[in-house]
Amino acid sequence: MIELESEFKMRVYNTAKARKSLHPGRAIIISTADFPFHLATIVNPNANDKSDTRELQVVILHSPGYTSPLSSIKTEEDWQKELVTLKVSPGVNARGVSHVITPPPGEEPGFTVRNVSILDVACLLEQKVTSDMEAIQKNLQFMKYTPKNWDRTPIETLAREMMMMGRPTEYNYDIRDMEGVELVEKIGKQRSTMHRYGCRDCFNFETHLRQCSEIMFLKKQLEGINYSLSYSSLQFMPEFQTRVNVLKRLGYLGNNDQLTLKGKAACAMSTSELVITELVFDNFFKDLEIEAIVAILSCMVFQQRRCSDPDMTVAPQLTAAKQHFLELAHRIVEAEVEERLRLNDADYEEQFRFGLVEVVYRWAKGEEFSSIKQYTDVDEGTIVRCITRLDEVLRCIKDVARIVGDVDFETKMERASGTIKRDIVFAASLYVQ
Secondary structure: OHHHHHHHHHHHOOOHHHHHHOOOOEEEEEOOOOOOOEEEEEEEOOOOOOOOOOEEEEEEEEOOOOOOOOOOOOOHHHHHHHHHHHHHOOOEEOOEEOOOEOOOOOOOOEEEEEEEEHHHEEEEEEEEOOOOHHHHHHHHHHHHHOHHHOOOHHHHHHHHHHHOOOOOOEOOOOOOOHHHHHHHHHHHHHHHHHHHOHHHHOOOHHHHHHHHHHHHHHHHHHHHHHHHHOHHHOOOHHHHHHHHHHHHHHOOEOOOOOEOHHHHHHHOOOOOHHHHHHHHHOOOOOOOOHHHHHHHHHHHOOOOOOOOOOOHHHOOOHHHHHHHHHHHHHHHHHHHHHOOOOOOOOOHHHHOOOOOHHHHHHHHOOOOHHHHHHHOOOOHHHHHHHHHHHHHHHHHHHHHHHHHOOHHHHHHHHHHHHHHOOHHHHOOOOOOO
């Protein structure tokens, strides 16, 4: 019922007719946490233009010395539970407006001036007050700046007129659109159903309603916790499970989702984990000379798309090593295609760029930087950046070798790192000293 009422307010109060009716002097019934189903009159229909939700300045009618039903509530959870009770308590039922909290007849009325959200309006009323609303607005503006000298007479006169208003009549919203009509019918049926419940005549109705409200509140919390703990709350869970299947297919995870030795080795990498691990466990580096290893690995850190083609015949091992490298990389792509993580294996070679293979090979062989520049049209800064990032890759592979327990391979990677860490490429920069 509360959800239907909120949807109704958002739809109806934004219509042109409802906006016109929300003018100074319009009688309304508000239902806030501390003023449930109280009669009020609109003073300023645009009290706060900065708020996301429209706010109204209203004068709320109540008994002198009125105490909020939430005055004893201390925690947010208690407030949420009590709020459900207040919203469901009798106020607007199937027959329209019924019980509205007003001062007893003959008693001097009390009033409160405050801003309320448009969503706190339980319903609009056909009744309007005849008091001079412009004078009341000026009076409230005067109270804002000089509260000690404020004259309460205009507001007290308005409060007395509200007491003499008689039985409230709900405003005719004149809803004609299909969705709005259906929503009104749903609310009408819900109100009729609530009206037929005999429990509403029970002397302990509010006590029992609070108990049900607490149970509903706890159930809602439990549903939220269960949802948070379930896989349904993970937006990318299907993709995650697909990636897990790929890792299982390649041997990085066991049947019980535990890391294998291959998986632990991949965890030591900070870039291109699967490709490098496949290279290590396929003994790709075993028969290659150190300079060829460094040269082939440059394809993983060099990112420039267009550059001059390298001379792969500068070393007899480079051409075969490149082909072997792409075959191992394609093994990963095939697993991704089979698990539908990737649509096809087209263009997988585009992620590896071999444009600096010759340059890096000559650098690892000991040639001067001024000499190797002539073998490519790539900028010097890009060459330096590629070689420094290549050293990071070599250190990661050395960590993998230590995890695997291959001391000779670890030493080989240490030597490979030493062949490129020299001269101007690794010189300390004046900008960072």
